[in-house]
Amino acid sequence: MEFSSLTLMPSDRFHPYDEELVQYYLYPKVTNPLFTTSAPIRDCDIYAYQPLQIWNAFHRIHGEDVFFFTNLKKKSPTSNVTRQIVGGPATWRREDSDKDFPCHY
Numbered sequence: 001m002e003f004s005s006l007t008l009m010p011s012d013r014f015h016p017y018d019e020e021l022v023q024y025y026l027y028p029k030v031t032n033p034l035f036t037t038s039a040p041i042r043d044c045d046i047y048a049y050q051p052l053q054i055w056n057a058f059h060r061i062h063g064e065d066v067f068f069f070t071n072l073k074k075k076s077p078t079s080n081v082t083r084q085i086v087g088g089p090a091t092w093r094r095e096d097s098d099k100d101f102p103c104h105y
Helices: 018-031 051-062
Strands: 041-043 067-069
8 A cells, every 4th residue: 555545534634744745745746747646735825715714715624734735836937935915914934944854765
C-alpha cells in the first residue's frame, strides 16, 4: 500500500511533521504532476482569497490546521521576494522562520 493511498477516517487527525510533509506530499507533488493524495491537502490559490474566506471554507472539515499546495507568486518577474498580500486589508505571514532538516531522496 502506498502512503498516498491511505484514507483518513473522520475521527483521524492529520498532524504530520515538516519532514513528513516534504517527503510524502510536497516532493512527490513537485516531481510527479499526476500525484494525488487522500490526505487533507488541497490545491488552492491562497492569494486569491482573504484568509478568513479560506478558514471559513475549510476549518470545519479538518480541525485547527489546514494544508494547501499553492504556487508562490513573486512581487515582480525579476524579484526573488514572494508576494504575501491578498486583496483587501489582509496579508499572509510565516509562522516559522525557514529551517533546514535532512531529506533523503
